[in-house]
Amino acid sequence: MEDLKKKIEEIEINALKEIENVIDFKKLTELKIKYLGKKSELFSISKQIGNFEKEERKEVGEIVNKTSEKLKLQFDLNFKKIKKIELEKKLQNEKVDITLPGEEVEIGKLHPLTQILNKITEIFISLGFLVVKGPEIETDYYNFEALNIPKNHPARDTQDTFYVEENLLLRTQTSPVQIRIMEKTKPPIKIISPGRVYRADSIDATHSPVFNQVEGLLVDEKITMANLKATLEIFIKKLCNKDVKTRFRPHHFPFTEPSAEMDIECFKCGGKGCSLCKNEGFIEILGCGMVHPKVLENCNINPSNFSGFAFGLGLERIAMLFYDIKDLRLFYENNLKFLKQF
Amino acid sequence: MKLSLNWLKDYVEIENLTAEEIASKLTMSGSKVETIAKDGGQIKDIIIGKIISIKKHENADKLLICEVLINENETKRIITSAQNVVEGAFVAVCLNNSVIYDGMVIKDRNFKGIKSQGMMCSLGELGLSKDAFPYAIEDGIFLIEEECKIGQDVKTVLGLKDTILDFEITSNRPDCLSIYGLARETAATFSKNLKEIELFNDDLKKESPIKVNIKTDKCTRYMTVLIENVKIAPSPLKIRNRLRVSGIKPINNVVDLTNYVMLELGVPMHAFDAEKVENLEITIRNAKKDEKINTLDNLEHSLKEEDIIISDSKKPLAIAGVIGAKECSVTNNTKTVILEVACFDGETVRKTSKSLNIKTESALRFEKGLNPKVCEQTIKRACNLILNLNIGEINTKIKDLKNFKEEENLIKIDYSYINNFIGINLKQEEMQKILISLGFKVEKDCVKVPEFRVDIKNIADLAEEVARIYGYDKIPCVLPCTTTKNFGLSNEQQIENLIKNTATSLGLFEIFTFSFVDPSLYEKMGLNEEEILKNSVKIKNPFGKETSLMRRTLLASMLQTLSYNHRNKIKDAALFEISKTYEKDETKKIKEEEKISIGIYGKNASFFKLKGIIECFLKALQINDVEFVKTSKPYLHPFISCEIVKENQTLGFFGEVMPNVCENFKLCKKVYVAELNLLSLIKNSSTEKKFKPISKFPSIERDLSLICDEEQPSFEIVKQIKKTIGNILEKVEIFDVYKGDQLENFKKSISFKITMRKQDATLKDDEVNSKITETLNNLEKLNVFLRK
Incomplete structure (x- = not known):
């Protein structure tokens, strides 16, 4: 009995010694068969257990189990070690130069004018405005007359107009949409209207026969100039993503009274005066004002019950300021080297 | 409009204000x-x-050495080539x-060896020209x-x-196109007094010898006065300078004086x-x-009947409000002058000035519209200056012909309306003070x-006056x-955005x-x-x-843009545009339609690449069951x-652009373009999305290689497969098309992978086999056979 114990002990010591440094999968598998397989010494001992006396049987069984558990544990440990080493080797072999460039994935871009327009539109939508569009080929009435610009009004000179027929023209502003909406909608009205407009200008760095405007209109009871200021101020702050300084400066438009231009503090020089702001410290951003009572009357809205404000901005102008573009022609040349930058 | 601050000082006390302060407050x-701008620029010291003596430079013919007295007992030696x-002339040193x-x-x-102690200035070096100093020359010392x-x-x-x-x-x-108008604005803005203008007091007894007839309603007032014993001379420096800086x-x-x-x-x-x-x-x-x-x-100008002129019995003397005739202008020999202050219809002046292409300061002011009432003060101011400046004598009364109704412009004022309209809370007195400072009378x-x-x-105009002087800031x-029932983007606008985003995600x-x-x-496109x-x-x-012309297709601009990029050595291009086309229908009604154009060339460009892009659009818009049929466009293959x-x-x-069109546009050989109708796409699109349960049952795949005529459109075969297999068909794909030696002439082989699956049960082989047999039978009618 004692001999048997000694033998098992010996097996254990020898086995552990032999396993200890084996990190080869094949060799380890062979050793596992040698020590724990059906032809192993330990197995044959366990088979002989029945030959022992009842009390001894239990003891021998326990010793055999304990030893084989111990060995199994060591084998598992070594197998894990081997796997780990193998994995490390594999990973090592898969090494790449991570500084090589990524595979080229070409995605397109929206035109910079669309990108700016989307920003503007999103802001007004979040303020509850409706986006509407109108025709580009307009009647004289909608483009001028209804907007308090009668025939021979000097303002018509400053907006050189492309005519299709005597009373049919390419709209010079997005404001006719105001009239079309007010004619068919009872206040409250809260709209913006982006679109193309046309002026008989030859093209240069700051003029183009085709350009884009965004018009805004809000008509309701008790709308004040304070409402106009607040709306446009939060708009521009959101658009610039910072707390820009603004100023409202009196101006003149035939279809608003009072009229104003909104300037923002020059973002290049911070108001000190530079070439961008022509030393004024401020940059003109948009025109606005309270809807002229005559314009409301023209649309059968009673100016004693309702008032409203309107504004209009030039998309190209804003985009030029935002993207630091000096030449408007770039927007319409569509050079991919230009388009890919936005 | 240029405003001389020296002139402004005649009418408003501005001594304690800087030019910058005045500018920024008036702007607001x-x-x-x-x-x-500073007159005199950077001139210093x-x-x-x-000049007390002039002698020649010994070493240079063209140089003169001048001794110039610069104070009682100091001279400087100054060399000049002028x-x-x-000797004896005063110069700027x-x-x-x-x-x-x-x-x-x-x-x-x-x-040349002699030191010049400074320089004598020309007009230009002082920022001046002959205009204000007619006696001087421009290319010499002033x-x-x-x-x-x-x-x-x-x-x-x-x-x-x-x-x-x-x-x-x-x-x-137009009132601010004047010094006095701007003086009034300045006074109102800074709450200062506006000084009155010195006027001539017409207490003369003798009637004017000038006879005036107004034969048009476009002249609402004509005032005139005779100036006798006129002494023509240059104006005093002050006047000349004020005109010059203006x-x-x-x-x-x-x-x-008139200017x-x-x-x-x-x-x-x-x-x-x-x-x-x-x-x-x-x-x-x-x-x-x-x-x-x-x-x-x-x-010489040739006039039209709509133009208004001033004439005597023989000839035109002036085009009303625009410009005078040369013949009766004031010259150095003039002894007697007729001064005119009149009021002409703005529109008429504007039209005449435009049609004759004459732009004058006079026309500029008339065309904005003047009130005939302002004539009186003007002529009296002119008379006052005639006498003060000793230009001539006034011996007879001012003649005044009125051709307008003297109406007062009264506006009912509602102070609380103004407060409510602007969103402020000003006292009645404060508003009145503002209005009075601008020349209004409150009654x-x-x-x-x-x-x-x-x-x-109207009242809105009054509100603006109050608001701007009070300060918009x-x-x-x-x-x-305000909230409204409808807001945000319409369904169409949302779909348009979806298309744009799909386009960019596809690399356009x-x-x-x-x-x-x-x-x-x-x-160039070969269109009729x-x-x-x-x-x-x-x-x-x-x-x-x-x-x-307004365009009827976006493709002309697309081809032009592709060409522009190609000429700029850009190798690959994939572009799109969403914009309008314009056309008249039979009844001359104008239709504006939004279209989408796509254009590609370069490495990955092919007909099927473009088709793939278009199919992606259709998928994004959930437009199913479209057919692609042959078309004929002069600019497409x-x-x-x-x-x-x-x-x-x-x-x-869509399609491949014709080789000759590519050539006309200076484009590369393989260019593909498409034009889609946005509204039709929107109408056929669906934004509704409903989940369909994913089948838990396995699918069965069958590959079929079919032989057919070369001309046989694959689409018809696909259609037949879909029709025959019916609702168990999950997918049909083409994975190979073969033409060549192993086939008869004019034949091709198309290989299909057909995937079938049932939603609610496992598909059995028998079912599949019978469907495939049925399909093959049906295809035989199209002359499509299984490849053996």
């Missing part, structure tokens, strides 16, 4: 200052000297380190004839101590040589057809609009509470092109010009061919182009 009260110097107009610092320097003392500062002597503000005056404020060339004291008064009060004036006016009889009438007039600008519940304010018509910011870049088309581009022009919207007044059809409606077309 409605008169926008664009630039501030230039003094008056007197030959106009004379730069000493060492003096600065001239443009900022250049003058230093002593050597001229020999000063003004009253001066040796050693005096040149800026004092020449009156160069002025600052000029340049205003952008809006078209509704941008007007001084001529002689009479002409200068001076016009600048001061904003009302144009004219002066005639009375001896050239037959019998001192003036008629204001319509011109005769083709009546000729030689004007002050030395041009009980009305205000009387001053005659010079032609733009004030003091108006609070209060967000409106958005472009913006003009809505016009040059007809020569249609020709006559046909396409018939329904085109034409521009009556184009800027050349490029803007003569006849066999590599097609129309996209859904239920007999064309959604668009």
Whole structure:
């Protein structure tokens, strides 16, 4: 009995010694068969257990189990070690130069004018405005007359107009949409209207026969100039993503009274005066004002019950300021080297 | 409009204000200052000297050495190459380190061995021209004839101590095209007093010998006065300088006076040589057809009947409000002058000035509309200056013909309305104070609009006056509470955005092109010009061919843009645009339609690449069951182009661009374009999304290689497969098309992978087999057979 114990002990010591440094999968598998397989010494001992006396049987069984558990544990440990080493080797072999460039994935871009327009539109939508569009080929009435610009009004000179027929023209502003909406909608009205407009200008760095405007209109009871200021101020702050300084400066438009231009503090020089702001410290951003009572009357809205404000901005102008573009022609040349930058 | 601050000082106390303060405050009260300029530029330390002797430089023929007295007992030796110097002349002298107009610092320097102790200035070096100093020459030393003392500062002597503000005056404020108008704005803005203008008191007994007939309602008032014993001379320096800094060339004291008064009060004036006016009889009438007039600008103009002229019994004397005739202008020999202050219809002046292409300061002011009431003050101011400046004598009364109804412009004022409209809370007295400072008169519940304010018509106009002087910056910011039932983007607009985002995710870049088309581009596309022009919207007044037509297709601009990029050595391009096309229908009604154009060339460009892009659009819009059918466009390859059809409606077309068209556009060989109709796409699209459970049962795949005629469209086979297999069909794909040696001539083989699956049960082999057999049987009718 004692001999048997000694033998098992010996097996254990020898086995552990032999396993200890084996990190080869094949060799380890062979050793596992040698020590724990059906032809192993330990197995044959366990088979002989029945030959022992009842009390001894239990003891021998326990010793055999304990030893084989111990060995199994060591084998598992070594197998894990081997796997780990193998994995490390594999990973090592898969090494790449991570500084090589990524595979080229070409995605397109929206035109910079669309990108700016989307920003503007999103802001007004979040303020509850409706986006509407109108025709580009307009009647004289909608483009001028209804907007308090009668025939021979000097303002018509400053907006050189492309005519299709005597009373049919390419709209010079997005404001006719105001009239079309007010004619068919009872206040409250809260709209913006982006679109193309046309002026008989030859093209240069700051003029183009085709350009884009965004018009805004809000008509309701008790709308004040304070409402106009607040709306446009939060708009521009959101658009610039910072707390820009603004100023409202009196101006003149035939279809608003009072009229104003909104300037923002020059973002290049911070108001000190530079070439961008022509030393004024401020940059003109948009025109606005309270809807002229005559314009409301023209649309059968009673100016004693309702008032409203309107504004209009030039998309190209804003985009030029935002993207630091000096030449408007770039927007319409569509050079991919230009388009890919936005 | 240029405003001399020296002139402004005549009417408003501004001594304690800087030019910058005045500019920024006036900008905020409605008169926008664009630039501030200092008269005399950067001139520093230039003094008056007197040339006492001139001798030749020994080493240089062209150089003169002048001894110039610069104070009682000090002379400087100054060398010049100018030959106009004379002994005894007063000159502007730069000493060492003096600065001239443009900022250049003058230093002593050597001229051929002799040191020049400074420099004598030309007009240009002082920032001046002959205009204000007609006696001087421009290419020589300025020999000063003004009253001066040796050693005096040149800026004092020449009156160069002025600052000029340049205003952008809006078209509704012709009254601000004047010094006095801007003085009023300044006074109101800074709460200062506005001084009154000195006027002539017409207490003369003798009636005017001038006879005036007004024969048109376009002249609402004509005032005139006879100036006798006129002494023509240059105007005093002060007047000349004020005109100069205002941008007007001084001529002689009479002409200068008319310009001076016009600048001061904003009302144009004219002066005639009375001896050239037959019998001192003036008629204001319509011109005769083709009546000729030689004007002050030395041009002969032919008039139209709508033009208004001033004439005597024989000839036109002036085009009303625009320009005078050369013949009766004031010259050095003029002895008697007829001064005119009149009021002409703005529209008429504007039209005449435009049609004759004559732009004058006078026309500029008339065309904005003047009130005839302002004439009186103007002529009285002119008379006052005639006497003060000793230009001539006034012995007879001012003649005044009125051709208008004297109405007062009264507006009912509601102070609380103004407060509510602007969103402020001003006291009645404060509003009244503002209005009074602007020249309004407050009477009980009305205000009387001053005659010079032609733009004030209603309460909103009054509200603006109050608001701008009170200060727009003091108006609070209060967000409106208005909400409306409908807001945000319409369904169509959302779909348009979806298309744009799909396009960019497919690698397309958005472009913006003009809505016009040059007809020569249609020709390059091989389109029948006559046909396409018939329904085109034409521009009556184009800027050349490029803007003569509104486009009927976006593809002309697309090809142009692709070509532009190709010519700029860009190898691959994939572009799209969403914009309108314009055309007239039979009833001449104009239709604006939004289209999508796509254009690609380069590495990955192919017909099927473009088709793939279009199929992605269709998938994004959930448009199913479209057919691609052959199309014929003169600019597309006849066999590599097609129309996209859904239920007999064309959604668009695409294809390979014809080689000759590519050549015409200077493009590479393989270019593919598409044009889709946005509205048709939107109409056929669906934004509804419903989840369909994912089947838990396995699918069965079958590959079929089929042989058919070369010409057989695969689409028909697919259609037949879909039809026969029915609802267990999950997917049918084509994975190979083969033509070649292993097949008969004019035959091709197409390989399909057909995937089938049931939603609610496992598909059995029998079912699949019978479906496949049925399919093959049906395909045989199309002459499509299984490849053996």
